[in-house]
Amino acid sequence: MPSITAVSKIELPYKISQQEVKEQAQLMFSANFPQTNRLIFAFDNTEIKTRNFCKPLSYYTSTTTFEERNLEYINTALEYSVQAVEDVIKKAGITKDDITDIIFLSTSGLATPSLDALIINKMRLNPNIRRMPIWGLGCAGGVSGMAKANALAQANPDAVVLLVAVELCSLTLIKSDYSKSNFIGSSLFSDGIAACIIKGDNHGIDKAVTYFDASSKLYYDSLDVMGWEFQDTGFKVLFSKDIPTFINEHVLEDITLFLQKHDLQLSDIKNFIFHPGGKKVLDAYADALPIDGDFLKKTREVMNDNGNMSSVTVLYVLEKFMEQGFEDGYGLMMAMGPGFSSEMVLLKMKNK
Numbered sequence: 001m002p003s004i005t006a007v008s009k010i011e012l013p014y015k016i017s018q019q020e021v022k023e024q025a026q027l028m029f030s031a032n033f034p035q036t037n038r039l040i041f042a043f044d045n046t047e048i049k050t051r052n053f054c055k056p057l058s059y060y061t062s063t064t065t066f067e068e069r070n071l072e073y074i075n076t077a078l079e080y081s082v083q084a085v086e087d088v089i090k091k092a093g094i095t096k097d098d099i100t101d102i103i104f105l106s107t108s109g110l111a112t113p114s115l116d117a118l119i120i121n122k123m124r125l126n127p128n129i130r131r132m133p134i135w136g137l138g139c140a141g142g143v144s145g146m147a148k149a150n151a152l153a154q155a156n157p158d159a160v161v162l163l164v165a166v167e168l169c170s171l172t173l174i175k176s177d178y179s180k181s182n183f184i185g186s187s188l189f190s191d192g193i194a195a196c197i198i199k200g201d202n203h204g205i206d207k208a209v210t211y212f213d214a215s216s217k218l219y220y221d222s223l224d225v226m227g228w229e230f231q232d233t234g235f236k237v238l239f240s241k242d243i244p245t246f247i248n249e250h251v252l253e254d255i256t257l258f259l260q261k262h263d264l265q266l267s268d269i270k271n272f273i274f275h276p277g278g279k280k281v282l283d284a285y286a287d288a289l290p291i292d293g294d295f296l297k298k299t300r301e302v303m304n305d306n307g308n309m310s311s312v313t314v315l316y317v318l319e320k321f322m323e324q325g326f327e328d329g330y331g332l333m334m335a336m337g338p339g340f341s342s343e344m345v346l347l348k349m350k351n352k
Contacts, residue, residue, distance in 0.1 A: 002153035003207035006091035007319040010080045010193040014053040033178040043187045047279045051190040051307040053170045066234035069171045073109030077166040084195035092197040098160045101130045105145040105165040107138045140337025141311030147214035149198045157200035166193045167310040172235040185237040192309030212346040215258045222340035244284035251288045270327035275314040275335030276303035
């Protein structure tokens, strides 16, 4: 089976404390959003300590057009994607010419040609690389992208697949949007970039993290739980308070049925690599899954240190497992996103 050889993440230039973001949000919203004083404590309840931003805090107080913000998205995404790719190539012990496929994931900006084409051009990667740009999976994108990257490597044992995920959520902030969703979103979302190398079977047997299987599920009649509403001013964020309810109602059954396909049960999972949508989402996972101990410790730490970076966040969690250590046994990656949907990837993890 394919293996995940390396993961790299980017430390963006502006790591800003949640308290500073809270103070700025209060200034921005209080004049036009009557619920500001009542909802401002949402910033304290997230358990987020610092947030990743690609711009200084002052940038978000200035008046910008959607066109200007999207151009910033393209330029910033390209710059830091190249850094992440260079780093993951070095970690994986390969050269850029070894890469056979590239998957690019994002939901927070628009570009045609897509960013994978810009990356290939900028880095002078092999022009015959097979390309797969994926847009719109939101928070579920990191796990879905990992499943697709491994499917490519499974189909071609000689493959070396580059997975790049970029989310610059801060650039989607519409300053003039005084909705509750935008206010709550401003307490959670941040920016992140990650790159991964996935290799097919013909690249050796010394594998620490091996792909096993993947699962996708879309829940009927839940299209309004999470997503974007596209306006002249940009991407208006939409999400519902029902997300923890979905987790409580579905996640245990979904995981159980997925594991049963391989004669496994929840107790066989030693490493839980989950997307941290927020404190309420993590609490819902903890309530829904009968697991002893703080099984989401690394997930929670990534959220505390970075905020919710949409699709990228789970790849930061995976990077933490691979850099700081994991238990021998199975690992489960999981995320939920627009659709409303869930994505899972089952891994076999063994220390070398």
